[in-house]
Amino acid sequence: MKQIIQSYKTGVMEIVDVPFPTCSDNEAIIQTSCSLISAGTEKMLIDIAKKSLIGKAQARPDLVKQVLNKVKKEGFIPTVQKVMTKLEVPIPLGYSCSGTVLLSGRNINGIQAGDRVACAGAGFANHAEINVVPKNLIVKIPDNVTNEQAAFTTVASIALQGVRQCNPTIGEKIIVIGAGLIGLITVQILKANGCDVLAIDINQNRLELAQKLGADITAISQDAIAGAEAFSQGIGADAVIITAASKSERIINEAGEISRMKGRVIMVGMTPMNIPRDIYYKKELDFRMSMSYGPGRYDSNYEIGGQDYPLPYVRWTEQRNMETILNLIAQKRLDVDSLISHRFKFDDVLQAYDIINGKTPEPYLGVILKYDTSKEHKSQNPVTENIQRAHSDDKVSIGFIGAGNFAQSVLFPHLSKLDCEFHTLVESNSINFSVMTKKYKINNTTSNIDEMLHNERINTVFITTPHNLHYKQIIQALSAGKHVFVEKPLALNEAELFEIRNTYEKSGRHLMVGFNRRFSCHTQQIQERLSVVKTPLIMNYIINAGAIPVSHWIQNPKLGGGRIIGEVCHFIDLVQYVCGSIPVSVFASSIHTDNRNLSKNDSVQISLEFTDGSIGNITYHALGDSSLPKEYFEVSGGGVTAKLYDFKKTEITQNGKTKRLATGSQEKGFRNEYQCFFEAVKGLKPTPIEFNSLYTTTLTTFRVLESIQTGLRLAI
Numbered sequence: 001m002k003q004i005i006q007s008y009k010t011g012v013m014e015i016v017d018v019p020f021p022t023c024s025d026n027e028a029i030i031q032t033s034c035s036l037i038s039a040g041t042e043k044m045l046i047d048i049a050k051k052s053l054i055g056k057a058q059a060r061p062d063l064v065k066q067v068l069n070k071v072k073k074e075g076f077i078p079t080v081q082k083v084m085t086k087l088e089v090p091i092p093l094g095y096s097c098s099g100t101v102l103l104s105g106r107n108i109n110g111i112q113a114g115d116r117v118a119c120a121g122a123g124f125a126n127h128a129e130i131n132v133v134p135k136n137l138i139v140k141i142p143d144n145v146t147n148e149q150a151a152f153t154t155v156a157s158i159a160l161q162g163v164r165q166c167n168p169t170i171g172e173k174i175i176v177i178g179a180g181l182i183g184l185i186t187v188q189i190l191k192a193n194g195c196d197v198l199a200i201d202i203n204q205n206r207l208e209l210a211q212k213l214g215a216d217i218t219a220i221s222q223d224a225i226a227g228a229e230a231f232s233q234g235i236g237a238d239a240v241i242i243t244a245a246s247k248s249e250r251i252i253n254e255a256g257e258i259s260r261m262k263g264r265v266i267m268v269g270m271t272p273m274n275i276p277r278d279i280y281y282k283k284e285l286d287f288r289m290s291m292s293y294g295p296g297r298y299d300s301n302y303e304i305g306g307q308d309y310p311l312p313y314v315r316w317t318e319q320r321n322m323e324t325i326l327n328l329i330a331q332k333r334l335d336v337d338s339l340i341s342h343r344f345k346f347d348d349v350l351q352a353y354d355i356i357n358g359k360t361p362e363p364y365l366g367v368i369l370k371y372d373t374s375k376e377h378k379s380q381n382p383v384t385e386n387i388q389r390a391h392s393d394d395k396v397s398i399g400f401i402g403a404g405n406f407a408q409s410v411l412f413p414h415l416s417k418l419d420c421e422f423h424t425l426v427e428s429n430s431i432n433f434s435v436m437t438k439k440y441k442i443n444n445t446t447s448n449i450d451e452m453l454h455n456e457r458i459n460t461v462f463i464t465t466p467h468n469l470h471y472k473q474i475i476q477a478l479s480a481g482k483h484v485f486v487e488k489p490l491a492l493n494e495a496e497l498f499e500i501r502n503t504y505e506k507s508g509r510h511l512m513v514g515f516n517r518r519f520s521c522h523t524q525q526i527q528e529r530l531s532v533v534k535t536p537l538i539m540n541y542i543i544n545a546g547a548i549p550v551s552h553w554i555q556n557p558k559l560g561g562g563r564i565i566g567e568v569c570h571f572i573d574l575v576q577y578v579c580g581s582i583p584v585s586v587f588a589s590s591i592h593t594d595n596r597n598l599s600k601n602d603s604v605q606i607s608l609e610f611t612d613g614s615i616g617n618i619t620y621h622a623l624g625d626s627s628l629p630k631e632y633f634e635v636s637g638g639g640v641t642a643k644l645y646d647f648k649k650t651e652i653t654q655n656g657k658t659k660r661l662a663t664g665s666q667e668k669g670f671r672n673e674y675q676c677f678f679e680a681v682k683g684l685k686p687t688p689i690e691f692n693s694l695y696t697t698t699l700t701t702f703r704v705l706e707s708i709q710t711g712l713r714l715a716i
Helices: 039-050 053-059 061-074 076-087 153-166 181-192 204-212 221-231 250-257 277-283 318-330 346-356 405-415 430-440 449-453 467-479 494-507 521-530 563-579 670-681 691-710
Strands: 002-006 013-017 027-037 096-104 116-120 130-134 138-140 173-177 196-201 217-220 237-242 259-267 286-289 340-345 366-370 397-401 421-426 444-446 460-463 483-486 511-513 538-544 583-590 604-610 615-621 631-637 640-645 649-654 657-662
Touching (some): 002 346, 002 430, 013 346, 027 346, 096 130, 116 130, 116 318, 153 237, 153 318, 173 250, 181 204, 196 204, 204 217, 221 250, 259 277, 340 346, 346 366, 421 430, 421 449, 494 691, 521 563, 521 631, 521 640, 521 649, 521 657, 538 563, 563 604, 563 615, 563 631, 563 691, 583 691, 604 691
Parallel strands (some): 173 196, 196 217, 237 259, 259 286, 340 366, 397 460, 538 615
Antiparallel strands (some): 002 013, 027 096, 027 130, 027 366, 583 604, 631 640, 640 649
C-alpha cells in the first residue's frame, strides 16, 4: 500500500510503499476513500521540515533545551547521533479521513467490515491507502453523508470544540478572527447556535464565502476594530474565537480590544499568546484554550487504549464531537462542500502540496485527496523471499520484531557494525518501516510475525516491541526454534515468567534480555577487580530517573508494567553481576504522597540480600533535577572501593591509590552485549547471561512491588 511522508531532516516529500498493517483488538483497518489536507497545520509542519538545523532550533527552542541537557548527561557524540536518527524519522501527513472498514478489532462494538467511517488522529488517519485507527477515533458515517463530506469530520471537530469552549448562548454577538477552514466551519456552528457572527480575515474572497455560509457581517483585518464597533453597537463582542494562524501578536491584542467587559477570548488557532495585561485585566476577560478536537486528545488511555470517558460525566469527547459533526452535515446545517477548492487523485498528491507550498501559486481552501478504492489490498504481506533451509548457526541471520525509537537510535546502529544479516523486519508502523528499510536496506518485510517465524533461513529474533507483547512473542519465537534477544522486561507477571521458563527449557535455544549495563567496560573493570575479594560486598546504586507522566503507557500495569518492572530490572541485574551472586531476599519501600501527578513506585528504596552475604541498595527516584547525571554506583569490599559515574568515569581505590577509566561519553555496553550474544548463537561461547539470572532478576522486580504493598521483607 502507498502513503505520503515527509522527511523531517530535508523537507522532501515522497509516496512510499509500506506493508499491509495488522491491528489490535482495539483498532480497525480502514481502506481510505477520501482525506482532507488541513492546510494550516500541515503547512506549519512542512515549513519547519524545510528549515535548516539552525532554523529548526529557532522554531523549537524547547527541543534545543532537551538536547543540551542530553549532551550534559550522555556526551556530545551520542547525543548528536540520536538527534540525527530522530531527524531521519519522516513525518506522516494527514489526520482527517474517511473510508471503509476492512477488519474490525474484537473490542470494537457497532462497527464491522464494510461500514463507512470517518477517522481522526495524527499518525492514524494519515494520507495513506490503508490506515489502522483506534476505536475511539472512528465513527460511522450516516447514509446521506458522502465520503468527501465525512473527510472534514476531524477538522470540523476542532472548530466544534472551540465553540464548546466558548459556551455561546442564543443571541450573543461573537467574532471569529480567521476565515480559513476552521474559521468558516466555526461561523456555521455559531449560527446553528443562534448567535450573531462577525468574521474577520485578511482575504476578501474568504470573507465573501463566510457571508455566504451565514456570517452576519464581515470585516477585513485592517478594519477589525471599526467593524467590531459597528457589529456590537459599541458594547464589544460577547466572545472572540481566534481561528487564525499567524506570527503576529496583533491578533491577541485586538481580540482583547474588541471584547466587551467580562467577555471571553478562545484560542483555537496558532498565534503568539503574549497577552497584554492592561487590556485583559481592565476588562476582566476570560481567556480559554481549546484542546484540538475534544476531551480525550493527548490521553493515550483514551486514544490508544480505547478507554472511553463515561457520558454522564464527560458529555463531549473527541468521538462524540465527531459524531455531532456528521449529524450536522447530515441535517444540512453544516455545509462543507462549499469549502472544497481542489480535488486530487492520491497518486497526484505531490501536485496538491505544490499549491499549499506556493510552488504552484493559486488560492486554495479545502483540498480533498481521493483514493482508488477498487484496488485490492491483501490482508497479509508475506516475506518477499522463498523459504530456504535453515542457516547453520555460524551465521547470525536476524528477524526483527519492532522498529521503534530504541531500535532506531541504539539497536540498529550498533548491529550494523557487527557481522550479522538483517534478514526480515516485522513492523506495522509505516513510518518506522520506511526509515529502517531504506537506511539499512532490509529487503524482506512483513507485518505478520508468523510469516517471519516460519522462514527457516532466520535463526535469531530480536524483539523491541511494547512491554506487554514480549511474553507472547518470546514464546512464539522459541517455539519456532529461534534464538531470542528481547529488550527488557522479560515478562510482566509471574504466570508469564513461568511459561517462558518452561518454553525455554524445552527449546534448546539461547534466550537473552537486553541488560546491557553489565557489558560496559566500566562495569566489567569493576567486576574483574572485585571478583577476587574474599569478603561480601556492599553496593549502593542511585538512579536519578526523571519523571514520566502517570498517563504514560509505561506506567500502565497492563501495557508497560510500571517503571520497577520496566527499568529497575536493569539495576538489579547490574548489582547481581558485580557481586557474582543471586539475590535471595528483598525489602522495598516507596514515597508516600497525595500528589496525583506522582507515581509512588517511581521513587523507591530497595534493599537486596545475596547468597554470598552481600548487600545491594538501590535508590530509584523521579524527584531530582533532570539535567544532572542519571546514575551513580558505588561498591566496597575487601579494602577496595569502586565508583562509577554515569558510565563515563570509573574510579577504583585500594591502599590509597586510585585507578581511573574515563570514556568521555557514556559507554553502556550495547555493542559488547550484542557481540557476546552472537558468539553464543554461533556456538563459540555460552549464553552471556544464564537463564537463572534473567529469571531471578525479573522475579525480583515482582517481589519489589509485593514488598512495597505489604511492608515485608520477602524471600525471592
